[in-house]
Amino acid sequence: MQSIVLVLDGQPVSSQALLQAARQGGRGLKSATCPNASSEAAVGRGGASDPCPGSTWLACEAFFIELINEANMEKQQPSKQVRQYIKRDAAQARAFSPAVITQGGRIVWLAGQTVVEDANGKSLAGDFIGQANEVFARIGKTLEQAGGTLADIVTMTVSITDARFGDQFTKVRKEIFGDNFPASALITVAGLAKPEMLVEVQAIAVVD
Template sequence: MALEIIQPEDLDHPKTYSHVIVATGGRMAFIAGQMSDDRNGDLVAPGDLAAQARQVFANLGRALAAAGARPDQVTKITIYVVGHRREYLPVIEEARVELFGDHKPTDTLLGVETLAAPGYLIEVDAIAVLD
């Protein structure tokens, strides 16, 4: 499996994501939206976006590991944020970097009115291409 990361010269150069990833070979893993639950299914840190973002990306890492995937094999994530505002970006990016480090999967960030249950502020799903 190989991932070719492309940052077109005539587009901006984002700090935390890539514009294009071309994947060849391997199997694919589709990870459902991860929320800020603990292992018992209880909401972690109601009202605290930073803590919920850390939990979401930690849960995403656990789900990837269960599929036999590494964070550097993720090609695409979608981030859903309740009532998103631009000032939330650094908080989300910090949690994201804890999982992905220098790897920059493609992404889409959507501001949403609500998630599956009250109190949840962020959810992230992923697609990975495995070796």
């Protein structure tokens, strides 16, 4: 196969430069020598004035479309996430992080979760710890469907109907998250959707 000579902004460039230009949507890529012909092929917008004729041009066009598609596929591949927790002693004691920094991964936006009974249909009215644990169990099942776990939660908004429930919620969260806690807001509200509901958790997760 004939070597491919690329011209980018009037200068010969490497195949890596072609792929970079493809990643940018083909902008700046002017022309190239066909892999199976000696004539110059127009590529992208405003290519050479004398493109390869007939089937030779089609071969060149297919070649560069393949490279551009390869670059687009790279863009679509979710990158492996990197996560960093900002920790302070006071926040750790209350089972939350002041900030969680993420890079890569897929974001999962979770709806607010409340419960009035456990998985077996037993009423949890008046049982704050029971409700909190069941809320996280159901969020965990939702995250499992999205390819994640509770450990992938990076922030949450928690609504409780009595400020005195705050310490109990902290205990539950420590049992679930260990040492790497999500960022969090804890809000005391006058009531939730049903009178027997004592806690609601809305969260955002980042999964691989």
